[in-house]
Amino acid sequence: DTAVSQTPKYLVTQMGNDKSIKxxxxxxxxxxxxxxxxxxxxxxxxxxxxxxxxxxxxxVPNRFSPxxxxxxxxxxxINSLELGDSAVxxxxxxxxxxxxxxxYTFGSGTRLTVV
Amino acid sequence: SQKIEQNSxxxxxxxxxxxxxxxxxxxxxxxxxxxYRQDPGRGPVFLLLIRENExxxxxxxxxxxxxxxxxxxxxxxxxxxxxxxxxxxxxxDMGGGxxxxxxxxxxxxxVEL
Numbered sequence: 001d002t003a004v005s006q007t008p009k010y011l012v013t014q015m016g017n018d019k020s021i022k023x024x025x026x027x028x029x030x031x032x033x034x035x036x037x038x039x040x041x042x043x044x045x046x047x048x049x050x051x052x053x054x055x056x057x058x059x060v061p062n063r064f065s066p067x068x069x070x071x072x073x074x075x076x077x078i079n080s081l082e083l084g085d086s087a088v089x090x091x092x093x094x095x096x097x098x099x100x101x102x103x104y105t106f107g108s109g110t111r112l113t114v115v
Numbered sequence: 116s117q118k119i120e121q122n123s124x125x126x127x128x129x130x131x132x133x134x135x136x137x138x139x140x141x142x143x144x145x146x147x148x149x150x151y152r153q154d155p156g157r158g159p160v161f162l163l164l165i166r167e168n169e170x171x172x173x174x175x176x177x178x179x180x181x182x183x184x185x186x187x188x189x190x191x192x193x194x195x196x197x198x199x200x201x202x203x204x205x206x207x208d209m210g211g212g213x214x215x216x217x218x219x220x221x222x223x224x225x226v227e228l
Binding site: 031033101102106 | 151156161202220
């Protein structure tokens, strides 16, 4: 059983389109995240949700809208895709009161290519 | 603003030697620091955590030190093997509540036969 699973693994789309990435965790964690890893491999936090509530939004453009229907799911919808959105997007989860002991668990990533 | 810097260059070492990776940070006093491993095409995998009141932490062939005065952590892999080749990332919780892990730039390690 995959602990944090995200779909799709690859996404190629044209500029201006709208797309979604889905993420699910089966670890019972209360906090989920979206990270973006750019071409230089720098991993940057985008959003953090705790028990379905947004707690961190790192000045991400409004075109990105996360949605958490329950604490096991955190989806990412992107409107009007731009070339600069091309990156690998990682979903992660943690149990915040134990994050300091067990770290974050990451999914395997979604490689988004905007053409 | 907070910076977390790691050896920017790739590190190549011979099998059996000890690899030492550096993580430096500024303008922050974290309660703990984490290290992750990332393989190509995969997400980061948690390795170790060290708290501000711990000088050293070990796990099998891994050793982490944390010097809060120097604002530096060192990550050692002893008796390195080609399978240790990967990118290693250090990370600090910038939110203070465990919900804003900020990563360093990463160091690519290659262990050669």
